Structure formats: C-alpha cells, structure tokens
Amino acid sequence: MTQIPRGADIAVPPQALHVAVSWRTGHGVPDVDVSALLLGAGGQVRGDADLVFCNHATHPSGAVRHLGKSAPGVPGSPAADWLWLDLSRVEPDVGRLVIAASVDGGAFGRVPGLDVRVTDASGASVAYCPMEGATTETAFVCGEFRRQGGGWHFxxxxxxYVSGLAGLATDLGIVVEAPPPPIPGPGYVPPRPAPAPAAPPPLPPQSVPVPSGDPYGGEFRPATYQGRxxxxxxxxxxxxPGRWVLLEIESYHSLSTTIETCDAHGRAEEYLLAAYEDDVRARTVALxxxxxxxxxxxxADAPWTLRVLPLSHARRFDSHIEGLAxxxxxxxxxxxxxxxxxxxESRFTVHRHTPPQDPLYDDEEQDLLVNGVGEVRVSVRVPGPGLLRISGDGPWKCAVRR
Structure with missing residues (x-):
C-alpha cells in the first residue's frame, strides 16, 4: 500500500481507477458522502454538470461516476463511498479533478478512521492517505488528480471547510441556491397562491425524475456487495417493492460471471447476466x-463487486447510443x-423489459428483440419506451429511425 502524507503527490496511470473515501461506522457517527469536481481554467468548474455526486451520478463525458456506498455493517465496521474515474477520458480542458467529502448533521471530528484510497481496476493499491486531526469541518477536499508533465498525479x-459542501462548491465555481426563507410562527396567514411557475428545464439524462407510481422510480441509497x-x-x-433496480458488477480474470434471481426458497431462478469475457464490467436489471x-x-471464478443502484443511474436515450458488451x-x-x-464473436441479444400488465404480480413483460451471433446488423421495431437489456462481447451501437 502506497501511503502518502498530506501535501505529497504521486504519479498515477492514465486509466480506470477507483477512489474510496472510507471511515468507521458507530453510534453517533454521521454519514459521509463523496463527490468529484472537474475544474477547468482558473481552478473553477465549467458548469453545474462538473459536480458528480449521488444525485448527479455520471459526468457527461463518461469519465467520472459516483458508484455509491458499501453496505453498512455493525457499528465499528468499515464503510466507504466510491467513485469510478477514467483519466484517459477526462476532457482536455479539465486540469484538476477534486475528490471531496461532506457530512450532514455532524462534523468530521466525529468520524473515525477517515481516509482516501485509490486503486486500479484489479484492486491493487495506487495511493492511500489518512485524514487525521479533523474537528468542526463539515466538508473536506481529500485529494485531487492534477495534470502534470504530460501525465497525471494524485x-x-x-x-x-466549516461551511460544508456548499461552501466548498462555491469556492470552485458552483452556484448554490439560497435556502427558502423561514415560515413565520403562530398566527401567520399564508398569502393567496401565486400562479404556477413555468416548468423548470429538464435535468441531465442520468437524473431525470419519474412519477412515483412508475417502476422507473424509487430512489434509495446504493449498496455494494463483494464476494468470490x-x-x-x-x-x-x-x-x-415492485420497482426495477440497476445491477452493476465487476469481475476480472474470471472465465465466466453470472447473476441469477432467486425464488422465495433461495433457489436460482432466472439469469439476468451471463458474461464470458476475462474482464467484466457489466450492467443488468432486476425487478x-x-x-x-x-x-x-x-x-465468478475471481473476486467480484456487485452494486445495487436506483434505475435513475442507468443511461437514457431517444435517438442514438453506443456501448460495450x-x-x-x-x-x-x-x-x-x-x-x-x-x-x-459471440451471441448478441437485446431484451426489452416493460412493467407488469397486472400490478398485483411480479412478472414483468420481456420481449427478445435481437438474437444473433458475431457481427450483427439488424433493425427491429420498438413500440415505445422501455428498458433495453443488451448483452454481447464487443462494441455495439443503436440508432433510432421514426
């Protein structure tokens, strides 16, 4: 493990990396949230999209993603909030990538064992730094990736910061809206309702809200599970209950990686994913x-990491999209x-998932739109919105004609 003191830096490879801000849980220990800020000229963000956190989980460039927290254990056990980033995909006008953490309802002086860890795709340590001596701070810049000498350093x-994530973000160019004024005390008579305001502009695709009665909805804290x-x-x-969740799995140097649902008795029931590549970073869905x-x-034949995420973390499109495997x-x-x-070279399939026709049952509707082998060029009709579960062993593209 490469431990570096505060203020020191180390060269890091321009590749996919994981960053974890870790701490120990306990009674009265506030929860920690990690975020990333991509900084351009003058050490400022170029817009609100350059802040990646739980409610805006993917940067438009695809270079940074918020993965969520490890599932909490008993008090005193370790916990972590995770980011994934690929330095080779960071846009040329971004010179720094700041890793920040914040707490709500407490201060970092009450958070034991705080540290930041950087690992490569195989889990090998790249850098580690303990964050000691915190008192009343409610936000921390834990570390930063910086372009230097044609490469990257951490x-x-x-x-x-005692002003929390809002103060940190403001310093780096994020415009933070002021909170609404407090409601007066007893005896207050509200004014007549004002005309409804104009609809706000749409949110980025990864965070588009959906009606609470729709299976696309249902926000919850992401959970991470690891095994072998x-x-x-x-x-x-x-x-x-009754909603879809996004499953994301990573496994490296395994002959196969599979995910199946289990019935009420714990018996394997239905395949959600079957991947036969050496290195797997795949997504699928479960109801x-x-x-x-x-x-x-x-x-899997090797260690694996499974993340269970709200469906709002899935990629969305209505005209064109590209992906891998x-x-x-x-x-x-x-x-x-x-x-x-x-x-x-292997089988390529596309399943379309739609909500159950009978809301009292868990059986979602699935249609097999594509089923081919090797290089596949095919056109299929789609009747409207839905989930597309895509499975292959190489790059793929999808364009829409209307």
Whole structure:
C-alpha cells in the first residue's frame, strides 16, 4: 500500500481507477458522502454538470461516476463511498479533478478512521492517505488528480471547510441556491397562491425524475456487495417493492460471471447476466419482488463487486447510443425502428423489459428483440419506451429511425 502524507503527490496511470473515501461506522457517527469536481481554467468548474455526486451520478463525458456506498455493517465496521474515474477520458480542458467529502448533521471530528484510497481496476493499491486531526469541518477536499508533465498525479490534500459542501462548491465555481426563507410562527396567514411557475428545464439524462407510481422510480441509497465464487446476495428492505433496480458488477480474470434471481426458497431462478469475457464490467436489471427482499445468486471464478443502484443511474436515450458488451439502457423515445450494430464473436441479444400488465404480480413483460451471433446488423421495431437489456462481447451501437 502506497501511503502518502498530506501535501505529497504521486504519479498515477492514465486509466480506470477507483477512489474510496472510507471511515468507521458507530453510534453517533454521521454519514459521509463523496463527490468529484472537474475544474477547468482558473481552478473553477465549467458548469453545474462538473459536480458528480449521488444525485448527479455520471459526468457527461463518461469519465467520472459516483458508484455509491458499501453496505453498512455493525457499528465499528468499515464503510466507504466510491467513485469510478477514467483519466484517459477526462476532457482536455479539465486540469484538476477534486475528490471531496461532506457530512450532514455532524462534523468530521466525529468520524473515525477517515481516509482516501485509490486503486486500479484489479484492486491493487495506487495511493492511500489518512485524514487525521479533523474537528468542526463539515466538508473536506481529500485529494485531487492534477495534470502534470504530460501525465497525471494524485495529491493528498486534507483541507477542511466549516461551511460544508456548499461552501466548498462555491469556492470552485458552483452556484448554490439560497435556502427558502423561514415560515413565520403562530398566527401567520399564508398569502393567496401565486400562479404556477413555468416548468423548470429538464435535468441531465442520468437524473431525470419519474412519477412515483412508475417502476422507473424509487430512489434509495446504493449498496455494494463483494464476494468470490458462488454466493447468494440478500438485499436490504430499503429497495422499493415492485420497482426495477440497476445491477452493476465487476469481475476480472474470471472465465465466466453470472447473476441469477432467486425464488422465495433461495433457489436460482432466472439469469439476468451471463458474461464470458476475462474482464467484466457489466450492467443488468432486476425487478424487486413485492412480498420479499430481492435475492441474487452471483458466481465468478475471481473476486467480484456487485452494486445495487436506483434505475435513475442507468443511461437514457431517444435517438442514438453506443456501448460495450453488457449494458442496461432506458429508451425514452416514441415508437420507431432500432438499428443495431454489434461487432463481436459471440451471441448478441437485446431484451426489452416493460412493467407488469397486472400490478398485483411480479412478472414483468420481456420481449427478445435481437438474437444473433458475431457481427450483427439488424433493425427491429420498438413500440415505445422501455428498458433495453443488451448483452454481447464487443462494441455495439443503436440508432433510432421514426
């Protein structure tokens, strides 16, 4: 483990990396949230999209993503909030990438074991720095990635803010809206309702809100599970019953990686993912049962990491999208024709998921739109919005004709 003191820096490879801000849980220990800010000229963000956190989980460039927290254990056990980034995909006008952390309802002086860790895709340590000596700070710049000498360096910072994430973000160019004025005390008579304001502009695709009665909805705190070989993952009760959740799995140097649902007795029921590449970073979808927690059977020949995320973290499109191997995307467009191109050697399939026709049952509707082998060029009709579960072993593209 490469430990560096505050203020020191170390060269890092321009590749995919994981960053974890870690701490120890306990009674009275506030929860920690991690975020990333991409800084351009003058050390300022170029816009609000350059702040990546739980409610804006993916940067438009695809270079930075918020992955969520590890599932909490008993008091005193370690916890972490995770980011994924690929330095090779950071836009040329971004010179620094700041890793920040914040707490709500407390201060970092009450958070034991705080540190920041950087690992490569295989889990090997790249850099580690403990954050000690915190008192009343409610936000921290834990570290930053900086372009230097034609490459990238990671510097351990450890600078605290008593003004929280809002103060830190303001210093770096994010415009933070002021809170609404307090409501007067007893005897206050509200004014007559004002005309309804104009609809706000749409949010970025990864955070488009959906009606609470729709299975696309259902926000919850992401959870991370880790294992090796064949294990059954029993998700917590916080998952919204009758809604879809996004599953993201990573496994490296494994002959195969699979995810299956389990029935009420814990028996494997249906394949959600079957990947046979050496290195797998894949996404699929699961429907949470109404009467019991979601249980999954995960199997790989090597260590694996499974993240359970709200469906709002899925990529969305209505005209064109590209991807690699296994992914889950939301098609938001009207009826049309989907033109698929897959460049690979093995089977390429596309399933379309739509909500159950009978809301009392868990059986979602699935249609197999594409089923081919190797290089596939095919056009299929799509009747409207839905989830597309795409599985292949190479790059693919999808364009819409209406």
């Amino acid at each position: 510097r351990a910072v450890g600078r605290g 070989g064949k294990e059954t993952v029993r998700c917590g009760p916080e998952l919204p 949470v049962p109404r009467a019991r927690p979601l249980a999954l059977r995960v199997e 296994h992914d889950l995307v939301v098609y938001d467009g009207p009826p049309g024709v989907l033109d698929f191109l897959h460049r690979g």
